Amino acid sequence: MYISITKQHLDKTFSRSASDFVDYLQKENQGKEPEVQEHFFDQENDRIPPEQVTKEIDGNTAKLKKTEPKFYSLTINPSQRELKAINNDPELLRRYVREAMRDYAASFHRDRPVTVDDIKYFAKIEHGRTFKGFDREVKENRPYRAQIVKLENDIRKIERGELQGDIRRTEKRIAELYAQIPHKIHGEAIVQGMKKPGFQTHVHIIVSRKDVTNRYSLSPGSKYMESESKLNGRLVKRGFNRNLFYERAEKTFDTMFDHKRNFVETYGARKTYLKNPHKYFARLLDLPTSERSAAFKILGKAGVKMPIVSIPTSKVQVALKTIKKFKRAMDVARSSGSIGI
Incomplete structure (x- = not known):
């Protein structure tokens, strides 16, 4: 499970309306009959018109400055294993989102407990993703595609008499390069904009x-992380605890759907990787055999090339070179968005 929280956008000032973002979230509904469209939903309602979403978000911005975001965007990205656990059922996913938003609300610290009834939110399910330019598959295919495009241009120049060469030999070289492209779907080379397979x-x-009363600010932004401050002469916690939210949301999914989460899929493991890759790798190798094997399989599907998987746990301290190779492989997968880190 990978959950991201971002503010309205990253510019210095913020639009007065959420309409552009709401319109963007309607993209998958274009051309579909109403009965098969995905609708906005909140804690109680399943079918909320986009116009109502815009109206309610825009009307809930009292006393906010131009330099302050009017809303935040959360994205909940279940892994394919997690989607398989719920059979990719949108109704089960809606149930989970509603429970996760309880976790979100409970991760705020104010002078009183914050509940989901204090939060004004609207959610929408999307079913597809496309390959981006930073995806590992696109990046690794790119050098082959560049050579192929150059050779195709050469053929056109030869046909126009602008370049001397053997067209048949050039076509043969193009075919060889295409056969060597490492990433394909149904025989077609993966390029930016192509739909990703699977769930x-x-x-x-x-x-x-x-909040729903339009009186209090409930910001999960980095400037408003959990901290302590004095209120009426006593120390109280304020702000938003992201770590608590991520951990609770993960546990909520596992509890609801009896999901057995592998070490490499946990939020705690992802934090360990970012802070201490050596400790992450040592912990990975110290897993029971069956769980370690499953972890390697999960990482392999995410595009992480394991340099050595048979190294004994007793020799972790002498595996520095292996760990460095592993970190480079993890960084490649992470930068392409293949794994939730």
């Missing part, structure tokens, strides 16, 4: 910066 269902959530 790709995920959820976009638009959350108002203000």
Whole structure:
């Protein structure tokens, strides 16, 4: 499970309306009959018109400055293993989102407990993703594609008499390069914009910066992380605890659907990797045999090339070169968005 939280956008000032973002979230519904469209939903309602979403988010921005975001965007990205656990069922995913938003609300610290009833949010399920330019498959295919495009241009120049060469030999070289392209789907080379295979269902959530009364700010932004401050002469916690939210949301999924989460799929493991890759790798090799084998399989599907998988756990301290190779492979997969780190 990979959950991201971002503010309205990254510019210095913020649009007064959420309409552009709401319109963007309607992209998968274009050309579909109403009965097969995915609708916005909240904690109680399953079919909320996009116009109502825009109206309620735009109308809940009292006293916010131009330099302050009006809303935040949450994206819940279940892994393919997690989607398989719920049979890619959108109704089960909606149930999970509603429970996860309880976890989101409970991760705020104010002078009183915050509940999901204090949060104004609207969520929408999307089923597809496309390959981006930074995806590992696109990046690794790119050098082959560049050579093929150059050779195709050469053929056109030869046909126009602008270049001397053997067209048949050039075509043969193009065929050889195409056969060597490492990543294909049904025989077609993966390029930017191509649809990703398998379950790709995920959820976009638009959350108002203000609570439902339009009086209090509930910001999950990095400037408003959990901290302590004095209130009426005593120390109290304020702000938003992201770690708590991510951990609770993960446990909620596992509890709801009896999901057995592997070490490499946990939020705690991802944090360990970022802070201490050596410790992450040592912990990985110290797993029971069956869980370690499953972990390697999961990482392999994510595009992480394991340099050595048979190294004994007693020799972890002498495996520095292996760990460095592993980290490079993990970084490649991470930068392409293949794994939830």
